[in-house]
Amino acid sequence: MAQAVLVVDDDPVQQRILQEMIRRFGYETFTAQGGREALDFLAGPKGKEVGLIVLDLVMPDIDGMEVLGYLGSHRKDVAVVIQTSHGSIETVVKSMRAGADDFVVKPVNPERLKVSIQNLLKVSALTEEVKRLNAKATGALTFDGLIAASAGMANVSRLGRRAAASNIPILIEGESGVGKEMIARAIQGESDRRGKPFVTVNCGAIPENLVESILFGHEKGAFTGAVQKHPGKFLEANGGTLFLDEVGELPSDIQVKLLRAIQEGEIDPVGARKPVKVNIRLISATNRDMIEMVKRGTFREDLYYRLNVFPIMVPPLRDRLEDIPPLVDHFIVRFAAEEGRKIRGIAPNALAMLQAYSWPGNVRQLENTVFRAIVLCETDRLEIDDFPQIAAQVDGYEPRIPSVPSAATPGKPEIAAAAGQDGGNVPPGQVVGGHVALGISAVTSGGHIRKLEEVEADMIRLAMERYRGQMSEVARKLGIGRSTLYRKVRDLGLEAKM
Numbered sequence: 001m002a003q004a005v006l007v008v009d010d011d012p013v014q015q016r017i018l019q020e021m022i023r024r025f026g027y028e029t030f031t032a033q034g035g036r037e038a039l040d041f042l043a044g045p046k047g048k049e050v051g052l053i054v055l056d057l058v059m060p061d062i063d064g065m066e067v068l069g070y071l072g073s074h075r076k077d078v079a080v081v082i083q084t085s086h087g088s089i090e091t092v093v094k095s096m097r098a099g100a101d102d103f104v105v106k107p108v109n110p111e112r113l114k115v116s117i118q119n120l121l122k123v124s125a126l127t128e129e130v131k132r133l134n135a136k137a138t139g140a141l142t143f144d145g146l147i148a149a150s151a152g153m154a155n156v157s158r159l160g161r162r163a164a165a166s167n168i169p170i171l172i173e174g175e176s177g178v179g180k181e182m183i184a185r186a187i188q189g190e191s192d193r194r195g196k197p198f199v200t201v202n203c204g205a206i207p208e209n210l211v212e213s214i215l216f217g218h219e220k221g222a223f224t225g226a227v228q229k230h231p232g233k234f235l236e237a238n239g240g241t242l243f244l245d246e247v248g249e250l251p252s253d254i255q256v257k258l259l260r261a262i263q264e265g266e267i268d269p270v271g272a273r274k275p276v277k278v279n280i281r282l283i284s285a286t287n288r289d290m291i292e293m294v295k296r297g298t299f300r301e302d303l304y305y306r307l308n309v310f311p312i313m314v315p316p317l318r319d320r321l322e323d324i325p326p327l328v329d330h331f332i333v334r335f336a337a338e339e340g341r342k343i344r345g346i347a348p349n350a351l352a353m354l355q356a357y358s359w360p361g362n363v364r365q366l367e368n369t370v371f372r373a374i375v376l377c378e379t380d381r382l383e384i385d386d387f388p389q390i391a392a393q394v395d396g397y398e399p400r401i402p403s404v405p406s407a408a409t410p411g412k413p414e415i416a417a418a419a420g421q422d423g424g425n426v427p428p429g430q431v432v433g434g435h436v437a438l439g440i441s442a443v444t445s446g447g448h449i450r451k452l453e454e455v456e457a458d459m460i461r462l463a464m465e466r467y468r469g470q471m472s473e474v475a476r477k478l479g480i481g482r483s484t485l486y487r488k489v490r491d492l493g494l495e496a497k498m
Contacts (some may be wrong), residue, residue, distance in 0.1 A: 003121060003329075003345070004028040004049040007066065008038040009056040009083070016055055018108065024469075025114050026344060027382070035062025039070055041369065042078075051121055052079040054104075057095060067097040077128075079120035083108060111471070119364070120343055125333040135189065136182075139198045139240065141191040146182060147327050150320035156183060156312060163310050164190035169262065171247075172285040174314030177364030180285040182244060183314060188241045193281055196240030201233050204249035211254045213270050216261070222271025234267045237280045247284040247307065248293055252300070259303045317359040318365065324355050331370035332382065339374055346382040353397045357390050367456045379467055453458075457492040460485070464494070 005027045009015040012033070019029045029345050030046065032038035038055075039062065041047055053071075054239050057064035064082060071078055082095045085106040092103050102116045135141040143157040164187045172180045179201060188198055206214055211225075217232025233242060244250075250258065261267045262282060266275040284307045288399055293299035317323065328346055336343040346354075360366055391397040407425040413492045460478070467473040475485040 002353060003051050004030060004039065004046075005080050006030045006032060006038065006050045008032045008035065008053060008059075008064075010059045011056075014056075014106075015242050018113075021108070021110055021113065022054070022117065025117060027117065034059050035064065035067045035440065038062075038067055042075060047075075050078055051124055052081065052117055054081050054083060054117075055100070057082055057084050057091070065095070065098055066275045068095065072099040077124065079124050081113070081116050081120065085170060101339075118342065121344075122333065122337070125329075127336055129330070129334055129337075137184060139185070139193075139195050141182070141185045143186045144177075145189075146186055146293070147330055148320075148323060149326055150315075150322040152315040152320045153323060156314055157186075159310075159312050160187045161190055163187055167281055168401060169307055169309045170283045170312060171290075171310070172283065172312045172314060173290075174285075174287065175316050175362055176287045177362035178314045178316055179363050180287075180314055181243060183312065184241070184243045184283045184285065185489045187283060188281065191241075191281065192216055193240050197237050198241045198243065199233050199237035200243045200245060202245045204246040208251050211251060212257065215254065216257065216267045217269035217272075219269060219278075222269075226271070232267070232269060234261065234278045234280060235276065238278050239280075240279040241283060244282070246288075248286045248288040248290060248299055252298075255300045255303050259300065259306060262303075262306050317362040321355045324366065327366060328354065328370055329394060330376065331367055335371045335374040341374055341377065342380055343374060343377055343382065344380050347384070350382055350384045350387060353387065353394050356366035356394050379473065380470055453492070456488070457494065460488060460492065461494060 005022050007015055007018045007022065007029060008031075009018065015031050015033065019031055022029045028049070030041060030050065032041050038053070042050060053067075055064045055067060068082075069081065071080060080100045080102075082092075082100045082103045083105065083106055084091050084095075095103065102121050104116065106115050132141070132145050135145055143160055146153075146157070148154070148157060151410055160183060170184075170187065172183055174180055184199060188194065188196070201215065203211070213226075213230065215233050215234070217230050217235055218226050220226060220229045257268065261278070264275070265279070266277045268275050290299060290304055290308070294301045294304050326352065332343060332345065335341075354366070354369075361368075369387065369390060370382075373382050376386045377383075384397055440455060440462060442450060442455065460474070462476045463478055464471075467477065471485060472482055475482040478485065480488075
């Protein structure tokens with residue numbers, strides 16, 4: 001998911017101001033001093049990293065409207081925020097019709113630009129997610145739609161594309177949670193059965209006495225409770241793909257019937273008088289050692305070699321750490337949208353910690369871990385503290401539990417911001433006299449009470465550092481209005497220290 005921002009402005013001063021402003025928002029930035037330079041950059045190797053452009057409309061070589069025209073034909077995936085010194089309705093309407101997504105008026109207000117960038121990048125990411133989900137639902141998902149940047153997954157994609165060109169039976173092997181079903185769907189999406197039925201059967205989740213009926217179907221009255229005809233999964237997948245997940249869990253008697261169905265291309269529904277022809281693409285998957293099962297006699301050798309004509313081994317997540325950053329980005333966008341949270345990413349040290357973990361549950365565990373972190377997160381990005389269970393298992397990382405003042409005794413107010421014996425500041429988190437110090441001293445070095453204005457300034461400064469300058473969050477935590485907070489910041493002279 002492209003998250004870099006390209007600043008296009010022919011004014012070097014304005015360009016540097018915007019670049020530094022956007023960097024403070026937490027985004028990687030590139031610059032171009034005109035429309036021609038911007039188009040050349042987008043066509044180059046770094047161009048794919050750009051997810052949004054802050055574009056000046058008035059430039060000497062190629063103006064902003066021409067750049068918008070190019071983007072409309074070649075890079076519809078890039079969001080555009082135009083900046084104009086006029087701000088007239090006519091200018092805005094004209095640029096919006098040309099493809100711009102939002103506008104800001106010079107001089108640019110930092111909060112306004114930040115909100116615009118965050119919202120547009122989130123919409124772009126959600127659009128890609130919707131496309132992926134639609135492709136999955138319609139049987140049109142391809143390997144290009146998978147999040148798989150590692151060398152191990154590149155080999156899986158190469159084999160999958162080769163297999164998709166024929167009707168050869170495929171066995172996908174790998175640990176639980178590595179994404180075997182997604183690989184199977186991508187194989188169908190790359191084949192001539194694209195858009196046809198894709199039917200999944202979890203062989204380990206079907207009661208043993210119902211396996212035959214569910215797979216091959218049954219006639220009305222074939223057994224007690226069969227009040228109507230049921231086609232079965234093979235017929236449901238006719239013309240498309242049948243995906244047998246955890247195929248090693250099939251009972252021995254069903255293995256025989258499955259072997260005949262594969263060999264003859266026909267099935268025998270329970271209670272039917274004659275077999276029924278089917279045309280399916282069979283893809284099986286397992287997380288077990290099938291060779292060992294064959295040696296033990298729990299899986300038929302002839303069926304195993306029928307299923308394992310074209311094996312594909314999906315590596316575990318611990319062997320493809322390069323896939324973790326894009327997967328985390330993907331899950332953040334998805335779950336933040338579902339939970340209605342404004343979370344724009346993950347801290348570098350937290351991401352490094354995730355890459356240092358072994359992930360026994362693979363991608364499925366990573367997905368659930370990010371979901372939990374989204375729920376726990378109190379800021380606009382995920383930190384180590386949001387992954388306490390992972391941090392506890394990775395050497396060199398430890399979740400930091402925020403310091404909480406001790407409860408005050410009823411009728412006896414206590415100062416949460418404690419001071420040391422000499423009246424000076426104490427390290428944050430240190431317990432002094434039964435209190436947890438937050439790094440704000442209540443008294444001067446001479447033992448006198450500090451002015452309320454000074455303590456208030458320290459408290460606001462601490463809140464701004466703790467919540468990384470997110471003024472709405474700072475105001476909410478301090479229990480004051482945002483306009484009041486801005487006034488206090490200005491009156492206390494804190495603007496230069498933000």
